[in-house]
Amino acid sequence: MKTTINHLYSSILFFSSILLLILFVILPGCVDAPNPIGAEILPETDLLLLKQDTLYATSHETRFFFSNNSSLDKFCVGKFQSYETWGLLGFFGLPDSLTNVRVLNASIRLKAAYHFGDSASNISFRAYRMVTSWVGDSLTLDSLRNFQSNYYDATPLQLSYSGAIGDTDYITIDIPDTSIVRQWLATVNDSTQYNYGLLLEPTNSSVIMGFASYYTLDTASMPTLTIEYEKDGEVQTYVHYYSLSRFLSSPTPTSASFSTIIKDSSEFFYAQNGIPYRGTLTFDVSSIPNPSNINSGFLYLTLEPTRSLSNNYMHDSVMVTQLNSDGTLSYPWISLSSVTTDSLGNRVYKIDIKKGIAYWIRKYYPAQIVIFGYGESSSFDRFAFYGSQASINLKPRLEILYSTR
Amino acid sequence: MKKTSLLWIIGFFLLSQNSFAGGSSYSRYGKGDILYFGGSRAYALGGCGIATIGNNYLNQFNPAGLSRLLITQFSGSFENSTISSSTQNGSSKYNTFGIQSFFIAIPISIEDGIALSLEYTPYSQVAYAIRSTSEQAGYLRTNTFYGNGGLATLAAGLSLSITNDIHIGAKVVYDFGRTEQYIKTDFTNSDILDTEIEHSYGYHGFGSSFGIIVERIGKHLNIKWLEPLTLGLTFSPPLSLSTDYQAYYPTYDTTITLQSGYSDLPLSFGAGMSYNLNKSYILVSDIQAQQWDRAKIFGQPEASLRNSIRFGIGCERVPNRQETSFWKRSSYRVGAYYHSTYYDINGKGIDELGVTAGIGFPIRMLGKLDLGFQYSTRGVTDQNLQKDSFYRISLGLTVNERWFLKFEED
Numbered sequence: 001m002k003t004t005i006n007h008l009y010s011s012i013l014f015f016s017s018i019l020l021l022i023l024f025v026i027l028p029g030c031v032d033a034p035n036p037i038g039a040e041i042l043p044e045t046d047l048l049l050l051k052q053d054t055l056y057a058t059s060h061e062t063r064f065f066f067s068n069n070s071s072l073d074k075f076c077v078g079k080f081q082s083y084e085t086w087g088l089l090g091f092f093g094l095p096d097s098l099t100n101v102r103v104l105n106a107s108i109r110l111k112a113a114y115h116f117g118d119s120a121s122n123i124s125f126r127a128y129r130m131v132t133s134w135v136g137d138s139l140t141l142d143s144l145r146n147f148q149s150n151y152y153d154a155t156p157l158q159l160s161y162s163g164a165i166g167d168t169d170y171i172t173i174d175i176p177d178t179s180i181v182r183q184w185l186a187t188v189n190d191s192t193q194y195n196y197g198l199l200l201e202p203t204n205s206s207v208i209m210g211f212a213s214y215y216t217l218d219t220a221s222m223p224t225l226t227i228e229y230e231k232d233g234e235v236q237t238y239v240h241y242y243s244l245s246r247f248l249s250s251p252t253p254t255s256a257s258f259s260t261i262i263k264d265s266s267e268f269f270y271a272q273n274g275i276p277y278r279g280t281l282t283f284d285v286s287s288i289p290n291p292s293n294i295n296s297g298f299l300y301l302t303l304e305p306t307r308s309l310s311n312n313y314m315h316d317s318v319m320v321t322q323l324n325s326d327g328t329l330s331y332p333w334i335s336l337s338s339v340t341t342d343s344l345g346n347r348v349y350k351i352d353i354k355k356g357i358a359y360w361i362r363k364y365y366p367a368q369i370v371i372f373g374y375g376e377s378s379s380f381d382r383f384a385f386y387g388s389q390a391s392i393n394l395k396p397r398l399e400i401l402y403s404t405r
Numbered sequence: 406m407k408k409t410s411l412l413w414i415i416g417f418f419l420l421s422q423n424s425f426a427g428g429s430s431y432s433r434y435g436k437g438d439i440l441y442f443g444g445s446r447a448y449a450l451g452g453c454g455i456a457t458i459g460n461n462y463l464n465q466f467n468p469a470g471l472s473r474l475l476i477t478q479f480s481g482s483f484e485n486s487t488i489s490s491s492t493q494n495g496s497s498k499y500n501t502f503g504i505q506s507f508f509i510a511i512p513i514s515i516e517d518g519i520a521l522s523l524e525y526t527p528y529s530q531v532a533y534a535i536r537s538t539s540e541q542a543g544y545l546r547t548n549t550f551y552g553n554g555g556l557a558t559l560a561a562g563l564s565l566s567i568t569n570d571i572h573i574g575a576k577v578v579y580d581f582g583r584t585e586q587y588i589k590t591d592f593t594n595s596d597i598l599d600t601e602i603e604h605s606y607g608y609h610g611f612g613s614s615f616g617i618i619v620e621r622i623g624k625h626l627n628i629k630w631l632e633p634l635t636l637g638l639t640f641s642p643p644l645s646l647s648t649d650y651q652a653y654y655p656t657y658d659t660t661i662t663l664q665s666g667y668s669d670l671p672l673s674f675g676a677g678m679s680y681n682l683n684k685s686y687i688l689v690s691d692i693q694a695q696q697w698d699r700a701k702i703f704g705q706p707e708a709s710l711r712n713s714i715r716f717g718i719g720c721e722r723v724p725n726r727q728e729t730s731f732w733k734r735s736s737y738r739v740g741a742y743y744h745s746t747y748y749d750i751n752g753k754g755i756d757e758l759g760v761t762a763g764i765g766f767p768i769r770m771l772g773k774l775d776l777g778f779q780y781s782t783r784g785v786t787d788q789n790l791q792k793d794s795f796y797r798i799s800l801g802l803t804v805n806e807r808w809f810l811k812f813e814e815d
Binding site: 047050295362 | 598657
């Protein structure tokens with residue numbers, strides 16, 4: 001039996017070796033890369049059919065969207081036209097080594113980083129002591145105004161500023177009544193928190209100023225709290241850098257024009273930075289077959305310049321993302337605009353949203369988008385776009401290139 | 406010995422690496438290239454074997470052909486196929502390597518000719534890799550097509566001898582598999598997203614196949630010179646395969662079923678003869694036909710198909726089975742075939758003409774090793790068609806084993 005198996009094994013090896021030698025003669029020259037040979041054999045229908053379609057927005061809207069800007073590199077305060085912005089600034093994490101010192105002087109230094117409105121006009125604001133935390137997401141300027149006692153002490157502090165500020169100026173705001181600073185220092189270790197920072201209410205009317213926050217990349221631009229104190233008979237200075245800040249904006253309560261512009265226009269929709277308001281558009285993509293591959297899909301939005309507002313700090317771009325059917329955002333995709341000019345000289349924003357369209361035709365998401373400014377959280381520019389009721393040359397449109405079989 | 410083993414292992418590995426490749430564009434149509442495999446012996450005999458029966462032979466065409474089996478046999482076959490395709494614009498060469506069949510036949514009752522068989526046999530193969538350029542709506546693009554996949558058959562068969570000369574058999578078959586076409590479109594314009602889609606058809610379904618073999622025809626007809634003649638018939642009723650048509654979008658990782666329903670594997674019919682000239686020679690001839698022109702998929706006629714007919718002849722010589730000489734006990738085979746394939750492309754039927762040869766080497770006590778060669782050409786370069794030249798090599802190993810049978814002790 002063993003001899004037989006050896007015979008079988010030898011036979012297999014012998015003949016397989018012959019086979020391999022033959023194959024090695026044949027195999028050289030074989031290709032595995034695709035090539036044009038036989039292309040004519042394939043039916044025309046195997047080629048993906050490329051189709052183009054233009055779809056226009058069926059409806060538009062402008063909506064308020066809550067935005068938390070507390071981790072931004074700037075915070076703002078001021079008023080301009082129909083916009084009003086209140087600043088919140090808190091110096092936290094003060095050292096317990098200064099608990100019992102005698103405070104001689106205190107001041108806050110801020111560095112200008114942005115303006116919206118008339119940069120030459122005065123900015124003025126007064127300060128209040130906040131009595132509760134303000135880092136939560138749901139805080140709005142309206143809630144601050146309407147429920148004042150829940151948020152801040154209505155008695156203004158002896159801490160204010162008034163004057164024109166250059167675009168890169170530092171300003172120093174003295175705190176003549178140092179009692180609030182003393183209280184901050186004295187209660188560092190208390191279980192009941194006293195230091196909730198400051199609320200800065202604008203009292204000017206022609207400019208909104210932005211100041212560098214703790215999150216600015218330039219350490220020298222951070223807000224600082226400087227405390228001059230006496231300890232053991234020696235006068236010393238302490239500079240505190242760590243702070244939190246944010247700003248709350250809304251239309252001024254008396255501004256009817258804002259409501260008129262933002263909410264009541266049937267011909268336009270808006271992306272209003274700072275507050276913020278965002279534009280929404282709805283499309284009907286049922287004419288695009290499912291399945292198909294979306295090869296390109298561009299959204300074109302035409303700007304109406306007289307209703308738009310901008311300044312030299314403007315991020316001249318808008319962003320677009322998915323709007324869910326319940327009005328929330330889930331960001332399955334997000335796109336940034338580029339800008340072109342149409343034959344009539346209009347400024348046209350072009351946004352690549354092919355990923356979104358691919359989701360729509362597969363019915364993963366509704367064919368709805370939201371448009372917002374690239375600098376939504378850090379500026380107050382306003383983009384006014386022609387809406388779904390505008391003439392066909394101006395209304396929002398999707399130019400789609402897709403392939404199907 | 407060790408060096409030879411190493412060569413064999415390395416060679417097998419290299420061949421496996423080449424197993425992915427392009428192939429003939431004709432396989433884009435229907436179910437792909439239909440693989441007619443009736444066993445390693447038939448492979449070298451022009452693909453003929455419907456009427457072949459013997460006590461040491463696995464007939465994979467005709468289930469009745471197992472009736473004279475004396476001992477359990479396992480068989481495994483592999484094929485390397487090199488294809489040279491040419492058109493009026495150029496030529497290209499491809500290589501594929503794959504399993505031809507695994508087959509086991511177990512005699513249950515030698516007296517009654519009852520034998521059971523189980524087999525796995527690829528039924529069809531799709532393999533092509535094509536790149537072309539085209540322009541549509543002002544967009545220039547490169548289109549890449551990869552075809553792959555195919556159908557395979559799992560079958561269980563049973564044979565029975567009605568008389569000493571008349572044998573019948575039947576198979577239950579399960580056909581299954583998926584044929585795929587991957588398409589990638591690359592645009593020269595970088596603003597446009599390239600497209601990838603994989604279309605595929607998945608098939609599965611049960612069917613049947615029947616066969617009969619009648620030996621010594623001359624004896625029954627009282628014609629002496631026809632006594633060595635054996636006739637065989639096979640018949641497979643049409644079969645409806647459950648079929649789904651899917652599109653997979655790699656970009657979105659999404660699979661969509663576009664259509665579900667049925668497709669046909671049509672009626673097929675085969676007739677064969679074998680004639681023992683003397684103890685050394687056997688002549689065989691087969692004709693096989695399949696009614697593809699009425700085949701439908703999802704209720705619609707399958708495009709570019711016609712009825713197929715395959716005709717083959719073959720001759721085998723075994724110099725002397727009783728000799729101790731290894732070479733005299735070996736089988737020497739030649740054959741030829743003409744195949745009017747089921748492809749009907751651009752209004753022209755695609756025909757194949759081939760010659761075959763092979764040797765069957767006996768392995769003492771254990772079985773045999775079959776080596777087969779085929780060379781064939783298919784199609785023409787006119788009418789935007791292509792001509793394929795096939796160089797095929799098959800290696801089959803059959804091993805005997807005693808199962809279930811009781812042998813009287815001396």
